[in-house]
Amino acid sequence: MVLTSLEILAFSFIAGIFGALLGLGGGIIVIPALTLLLGVDIKYAIGASIVSVIATSSGAAVAYVRDKITNLRIGMFLEIATTTGAITGAYIAGLISPKYLYIIFGIVLLYSALAMLRKRHEELPQNVVSHPLAKKLKLEGSYFDKVLNKEVKYNVAGVYSGFGTMYVAGVISGLLGIGSGIFKVMAMDLLMKLPMKVSTATSNFMIGVTAAASAGVYLMRGYIDPEIAGPVALGVLLGATLGTRIMQKMRNTTIRKIFIPVLAYISIQMLIKGLGV
Incomplete structure (x- = not known):
């Protein structure tokens, strides 16, 4: 059991680094590692994954908020859409077949x-014109980029399309039981034209809020096993702490x-699951 706990801790540490770097929950590494390599039941793996999302968000959010990379206004604004979608x-x-959605x-x-x-090859978004609603809600921001060694100011475009995509991300999360961090980063990067660092940092902040709501449900159902979730939380938290430092130097x-x-x-x-391959 000690060896298993150490293995879980190691995989979770790696998951935490990637989670903090990319704005994802770490479940993409935690769930396959637990189920395929360590033989953990999928229900307990998902429960542990939700814990990993909260740990990633907590570990990364502190550093990103402190260094003003996270845009709290955008995060809270988009969280309205994500929560409603969920x-x-x-x-x-129960009304739609998951395979078509996948x-x-x-x-x-x-x-x-x-x-x-x-x-x-685009380091920073170019010639971005702020959306009128972004100006009204004061969503624009700035952060000090340690690699470029300068203050980076950015505008926010595509508020409506970004908000709509966040709603869809929430729906996907509720329907398929998967993390929607990948959609959050994609929407902020491609539609709202935010710098990639701001997109991943803000996603890290948001996924913790969403996961905290789900954690209670999994806990009530008995799917969060302390012997699995404990090493996952510790490993992910340590990994996320390191991941935030790495991200700011990239x-x-x-x-x-x-x-x-x-x-x-x-x-x-997702395509393989949908096609039943």
């Missing part, structure tokens, strides 16, 4: 990966180049 998804979960969203993510691939282009294959991998996995 409630909608949970409500209609196919549709798999195609959407694959298209998004190609769109990101085209702008892989270029936006490097983060995007890491994010693209992860996005492509998830899209292919």
